[in-house]
Amino acid sequence: MYREIFLPLLLCFAVLLCSTSAYAAKQQAGGDDIGKAENDYQLYCISCHGRNGDGKGDLAEALSVPPRNHTDATIMSKRTDEQLFKTIRDGGEATGFDSAMPPHNTILPDDQIRGLVKYVRKLCNCQYTK
Ligand code: HEC
Numbered sequence: 001m002y003r004e005i006f007l008p009l010l011l012c013f014a015v016l017l018c019s020t021s022a023y024a025a026k027q028q029a030g031g032d033d034i035g036k037a038e039n040d041y042q043l044y045c046i047s048c049h050g051r052n053g054d055g056k057g058d059l060a061e062a063l064s065v066p067p068r069n070h071t072d073a074t075i076m077s078k079r080t081d082e083q084l085f086k087t088i089r090d091g092g093e094a095t096g097f098d099s100a101m102p103p104h105n106t107i108l109p110d111d112q113i114r115g116l117v118k119y120v121r122k123l124c125n126c127q128y129t130k
Contacts, residue, residue: 034122037115044104045116053123065098076124084117 042051048067050056055069070076083095089110092101104113121127 033115034118036112037119040108040112040116041119044108048100053120063098063100065100067101070120070123071125073124073126076120077126077129080128081117081121084120085113088116089113 041049041053045053046057047059048055048057048063049070050060050067053070055067055072057067060067068075087095087097087101089103089105089108091099091103093099094103108116
């Protein structure tokens with residue numbers, strides 16, 4: 001009698017364990033976060049920085065200072081994550097860049113801005129190096 005329910009029960013447990021650990025792995029890798037950040041980037045950044053982050057957005061030519069090419073690892077690796085965060089949150093004027101780079105503090109919460117920093121890191125495929 002016990003044996004009859006033991007096996008199906010064990011199977012259920014194994015399936016549950018697998019699915020929760022797969023979920024945990026995805027969370028750890030920031031799976032969904034980076035998808036959300038990509039959406040935010042497409043929504044708020046590509047008009048200037050371009051669909052692929054190469055700085056060639058539709059508005060780029062109308063600006064006197066070209067939008068940063070986020071795929072340029074040489075420049076982007078000179079910035080700390082904190083600097084990128086501040087520029088995105090407070091805008092170019094507050095951080096020593098051109099005022100055409102708008103602040104996003106009133107439209108995006110800090111965690112979404114942190115997501116964008118990660119996404120920009122993905123675009124340059126680089127980290128801060130001194
Ligand atoms: C209206 C155009 C415009 C929009 C929209 C815009 N940017 Fe910018 N951004 C610029 C310009 C222009 C610069 C370059 C400023 C300079 O070089 O002085 C810049 C610079 C930056 C920098 C600084 C790069 C560095 O060298 O440190 C970051 C980071 C950045 N933008 C991220 C973003 C993100 C993320 C978004 C979307 C949330 C965004 N920008 C939206 C125009 C824009």
